Amino acid sequence: MKDLIDILHREGCSLVVEKDGEVSIYNQKGVRDLEHLLKHEPEKLRGARIADKVIGKAAAGIAVKGGVKEMYAEVLSRKALPILDDSDMRYTYGELVDEIIIKEGDNRCPLEKIVDGATTADEVVETLWAHFDEMKNKHKA
Numbered sequence: 032m033k034d035l036i037d038i039l040h041r042e043g044c045s046l047v048v049e050k051d052g053e054v055s056i057y058n059q060k061g062v063r064d065l066e067h068l069l070k071h072e073p074e075k076l077r078g079a080r081i082a083d084k085v086i087g088k089a090a091a092g093i094a095v096k097g098g099v100k101e102m103y104a105e106v107l108s109r110k111a112l113p114i115l116d117d118s119d120m121r122y123t124y125g126e127l128v129d130e131i132i133i134k135e136g137d138n139r140c141p142l143e144k145i146v147d148g149a150t151t152a153d154e155v156v157e158t159l160w161a162h163f164d165e166m167k168n169k170h171k172a
Contacts, residue, residue, distance in 0.1 A: 035082035050079040087131040089142035092155025
C-alpha cells in the first residue's frame with residue numbers, strides 16, 4: 032500500500048485505485064469517484080487496492096460492495112468499522128475519528144447521516160442510491 036499512499040500524498044488527489052498493476056487517480060469530493068466506479072466501471076473496484084483521503088461509512092459501503100480487496104484511508108470514521116469488519120477487505124488508516132466532519136460549517140458529513148441506520152454494505156449502497164435518485168428528481172422538478 033505504500034506506493035498508493037505515496038501517490039495519494041504526492042498528487043494531492045482524493046482517491047488512488049490500483050487494479051492489475053494499472054493505477055488511476057481521482058479528484059472529486061466525497062464519494063463521487065467511488066460511486067461512479069461502482070455504477071459504471073465496477074470491474075475497476077473488484078479485487079483492487081485503494082488509497083483514499085477520507086473514508087466514512089458511505090465510502091466504506093461502496094468499497095465493500097465493489098469488492099475492493101485492500102484499502103488505506105488517511106482519515107477513517109469509526110462508523111465505517113462495522114461495515115469493514117464484516118467484509119474480507121484488509122484495511123489500514125492514518126487517523127481514526129468518531130465521525131467525518133465537513134469543512135463547511137464544522138458539521139457532520141451529510142452522507143454519514145443518510146446511511147446512519149444501514150448495517151450492511153448492501154444497505155449503505157441501497158440507501159445512497161435512493162438518496163442520489165431523490166436528489167436528481169428534485170433538481171429536475
